[in-house]
Amino acid sequence: MHATTTPDDKPLFGRPWIFIRGVPSLKFLPPEGPLEVAFAGRSNVGKSSLINALVGHKGLARTSNTPGRTQELNYFVPGGYSGEGDDLPPMALVDMPGYGYAQAPKDQVDAWTKLVFDYLRGRATLKRVYVLIDSRHGIKKNDEEVLDLLDKAAVSYQIVLTKTDKIKEARVPRLIAESQEKIRKRPAAYPEIVATSSEKGKGLDELRREIIETVGYPA
């Protein structure tokens, strides 16, 4: 018997990831197939940077200092699958436009927000949403609205603190405790909170482990 060489023999985050599709409106979504893990959060919170840090590819998802950089649902998958027939990747990471303030015309921002909310509410293969919260700001009113939506739609989500390199280290445990208190009664919230810094590589292994567990990889 010889060992197989299917891509599934390699660790999920130990191989190149590729961009496969940008979705400007729901009708362009790929057919439901592989499990999806999505990243939500206010504009500029660090969604695209976190995806790049997780997969170890700096320029994969476009990032910017200007809020409103990501304007579509962007699909990223591990490479090595043709996408034809049954040769599908085991999962996809979905980067999303941010909600809240963005440097773009209001009707455009309203359209992205609707796209994100409709996707979050209605995607059967969406397995987990990471709701990113900037460590300097904590959970705000518009974050709460997204948590309400996810609770109502019974979509499992987890809070991820971003940019922890921008606050004093001693504040991190307090922020985790405060955030945990805010989600304690929320039915679809995963109780653990992950503190990350894409810049310093903090919390990434923990998050990778969570994602692997969430999608049940390898099956």
Ligand SMILES: Nc1nc2c(ncn2[C@@H]2O[C@H](COP(=O)(O)OP(=O)(O)OP(=O)(O)O)[C@@H](O)[C@H]2O)c(=O)[nH]1
């Ligand atoms: N110091 C620090 N800066 C970060 C970190 N993560 C992201 N940033 C910076 O924050 C800014 C926004 O990052 P993005 O990843 O583009 O944020 P986003 O949430 O995808 O933003 P939109 O697509 O506009 O919604 C960029 O200037 C990043 O370099 C971090 O961990 N630490």
Ligand SMILES: [Mg+2]
């Ligand atoms: Mg982005």
